[in-house]
Amino acid sequence: MLILTKEDIKKVFTMKDAIEADKEALKIYSKGESVVPLRVNIDIPKYEGQSLFMPAYAEGIDATGIKIVSIFPKNIEMGKPSTPAQMILLDGKTGEVSAIMDGTYLTQLRTGAVQGAATDILATKDAKIAVLFGTGGQASAQLEAMICVRDLDEVRVFDINESRAEEFVEDMKVKLAKYNTRIIAVKDGNEAIKDADIITTVTTSKRPVFNGSLVKKGAHVNGVGAYTPKMQELDEGLIKKADKIYFDTKKGVLAEAGDFIIPMEKGIISNKDFNGELGQVILGEILGRENDDEITLFKTVGIGVLDLVTAHRIYEKAIKSNVGTNIEI
Known part of the structure; x- marks a missing residue:
């Protein structure tokens, strides 16, 4: 399993790469070749928080993934981000977790990129x-x-x-x-x-x-x-x-x-x-x-398919460039 930080992603993936990934994701979605269930929201009233689970699957790239975004306003008092996020990428052929990456930066990248794709077109x-x-x-x-x-x-x-x-x-x-x-x-x-x-x-x-x-x-x-x-x-x-x-x-x-x-x-x-x-x-x-x-x-x-396709492309480039930290579990 590959662990990718924000800095790892920056080493291998550009905005241009993200724009092309988003174009592919939009094609996959409009062709009906993805499965994107409704996100699951879990309230954590004890800490005034909320965790959101956003899954997606794309058969064409043999990948499944789930982005987990949490909103915990009190984190700021502890010097932690109020909206931590991670993306978990699974191999669509085996169901094994292939990567965990910074979901906050991934979200920024793919959201900017989908606008870039629209502007380009x-x-x-x-x-x-x-x-x-x-x-x-x-x-x-x-x-x-x-x-x-x-x-x-x-x-x-x-x-x-x-x-x-x-x-x-x-x-x-x-x-x-x-x-x-x-x-x-x-x-x-x-x-x-x-x-x-x-x-x-x-x-x-x-x-x-x-x-x-x-x-x-x-x-x-x-x-x-x-x-x-x-x-x-x-x-x-x-x-x-x-x-x-x-x-x-x-x-x-x-x-x-x-x-x-x-x-x-x-x-x-x-x-x-x-x-x-x-x-x-x-x-x-x-x-x-x-x-x-x-x-x-x-x-x-x-x-979610925007996150999935972008994460999959990031993973492929990271593997090719030998970037990130591999762990065995």
Whole structure:
């Protein structure tokens, strides 16, 4: 059994690798070649905690896995992460555990990468300006994914906490220096999006974070952060205005994302306004962007097959590069 830390994963796996893994995962899901049961949530009231178990199986890559994510707010008092996570990867042929890896970093990587996959497929090829809303734990991967798939001149970063945005930008200038993209903090998100080619939101906001009427023709928008029925990063006007709308999984988005649940309940939009899943675009079953004037919109809430395929690819590369710690049990 191979043990892989965050640093081990970084040695063998890039954002580009993760984007390709997510594209494969979306294809597998849209073809109906994966099994993704509902996650199991166990409350731990004694410690005000919760543990979530998220399994998946993909026959085509002979792999099974389960990501375990726990939410224990009091961990911070002990100097421990409040949301520890691990991914357990099993050999689909034998059922043996083949690897255990850092699930927190895996989640950041695959979540950034699924947005990167959508941006690669749906954004205009000559996109030069992007805007990122939110600077939390997912933000760095979201930023890298955008500049990984497009040769961007500038990314504007907005957060309701200005100093946090400035600190994030300074950190990213160092960590993402190899991309040669100008990264700046901005104080007005609405002003920032007016000429933006790509807009990505990764917040937990319960109200829209920008005015959708200001989005220009040809822009591509990624909604990443709103993952409950009460959260709503994207305004209803933008969703109505978008020429084409795609999901990572239609079932997941319409069950979990307030961005779509809220306007559907109001009768502003309906099923006929949705084009389908990104995996269907990759498979050639439905059309993606058809011209440079279309506003395209992608919404993701995540699914276990993204973790599974990404973890399997990481494991394969780690074995090939002799990275990680092998243990016998």
